[in-house]
Amino acid sequence: MFIEPRVSRESHGHRRGWIEVICGSMFSGKTEELIRRLNRAKIARQKIEIFKPGIDKRYHEIDVVSHNENSIRSTPIDFAQDMLLLGGSCDVVGIDEAQFFDEGLAEVCVKLANSGVRVIAAGLDMDYLGKPFGPMPALMSVAEYVTKVHAICVVCGDIATYSFRSVTAESQVLLGETESYEARCRHCFLEGQKAKK
Numbered sequence: 001m002f003i004e005p006r007v008s009r010e011s012h013g014h015r016r017g018w019i020e021v022i023c024g025s026m027f028s029g030k031t032e033e034l035i036r037r038l039n040r041a042k043i044a045r046q047k048i049e050i051f052k053p054g055i056d057k058r059y060h061e062i063d064v065v066s067h068n069e070n071s072i073r074s075t076p077i078d079f080a081q082d083m084l085l086l087g088g089s090c091d092v093v094g095i096d097e098a099q100f101f102d103e104g105l106a107e108v109c110v111k112l113a114n115s116g117v118r119v120i121a122a123g124l125d126m127d128y129l130g131k132p133f134g135p136m137p138a139l140m141s142v143a144e145y146v147t148k149v150h151a152i153c154v155v156c157g158d159i160a161t162y163s164f165r166s167v168t169a170e171s172q173v174l175l176g177e178t179e180s181y182e183a184r185c186r187h188c189f190l191e192g193q194k195a196k197k
């Protein structure tokens, strides 16, 4: 389990910022882990703000909602850049569904961290084809801490890292359709992709 390097944000009289990334496939518990860390920051009386891409209208407008309904209020924004204005005065900025943000995300997170904000971003590291997803690779490169969480393969029970799309659709973004996806291990993902052809 991830233990924060520190929760109180003062060190030698300065606010210290850094970047944490929580990544993995669908059903791997990314959002639950994000919420767990944010709740701990809340207990430590940190000022927190949570953002998600405006594209993610799956559930409530203003809630980061995870699959177990353990939720925290969040603000939908259209551009990563918007976080600089809205999150600059916070101790901790949480980001959910980070993969749907634009390519400017890593730079924005670096700016926030440089100014003393702790940034915690959760997102899919791979799309349904097994390709790196949007701004995630760049974000993982500039992060101090990267946690990859794993799901369980629904076919064989092994550790799963892929989000297998069980319906035929070409778009990289297929929202609100968790029933259209399965967590799969490498082997069962490949078998499934072969069977589609």
Ligand SMILES: [Zn+2]
Binding pocket: 153, 154, 155, 156, 157, 158, 184, 185, 186, 187, 188, 189
């Ligand atoms: Zn499997």
